[in-house]
Amino acid sequence: MHQCGTRGAGLQPGKPAEECVFYRQKDNPSVLICQVTCYVAEDQLFQWTEKVFDCLQHRELNVTVLSDSTVAEYKTADYVSCSSAPFLRSLHSGAFTGQPVCQSLEQPNIVTGLSAAVLNHCEVHRIAAVVYQCYSDVIGLDSVTMETYKPALTKLGKSIQLDPSPSTDVLRKFVRNTNIQSNLYI
Structure with a gap:
């Protein structure tokens, strides 16, 4: 993978923080990864999503979103103990024909924020999409939360040739680099 050099969504003029970085696979340029590195305000979610998707060809597009949320936001009739966290749930668009790697997100749970904006855009434009929501x-x-995404990453690895089992050290390095200000220790 190499970085494409596209930085920022340009939604907040004068704000130097990058909002997203695009990576394109050298061997398979049809694979594009968008890493969102900072908060996108609620009133800008749909505008941000439109701007990103306007740059993409929609034909045969498959979108996978990896998102996280606290287990306190997960609603269930049964008690969810901390020992069962983290766990993964999925929600997909009507155009998605694959088999998700985990259970579907049960009602009354919802996907919010950027994940919801992306999934909504994909539903409206009939794009195959799946959101994998990790509750932690x-x-x-x-690194434990990152391990929860392994089934989704392994499934993606078939089409984008990822390392089938990224080491804990690689996951820990990713977490340290992307969330250094909010972690006290790892």
């Missing part, structure tokens, strides 16, 4: 007992990403 920690705020932010850590």
Whole structure:
């Protein structure tokens, strides 16, 4: 993978922080990864999503979103103990024909924020999309939470040739680089 050099969504003039970085796979240029590195305000979610998707060809587009949330936001009739966290749930657009790697997100749970904006855009434009929502007992990403995404990453690895089992050290390095200000220790 190499970085494409596209930086920032340009939604907040004068704000130097990058909002997203695009990566394109050298061997397969049809694979594009968008890493969102900072908060996108609620009133800008749909505008941000439109701007990103306007740059993409929609034909045969498959979108996978990896998102996280606290287990306290997960609603269930049964008690969810901290020992069962982190866990993964999925929600997909009507155009998605694949088999998600985990259970579907049960009602009354919802996907919010940027994940919801992306999924909504994909539903409206009939784009195949799946959101994998990780519910964790920690705020932010850590190596244990990253491990929860492995089934989704392994499934993606078939089409984008990822390392089928990224080491814990690689995951820890990713977490340290993307969330250094919010982690006290790892």
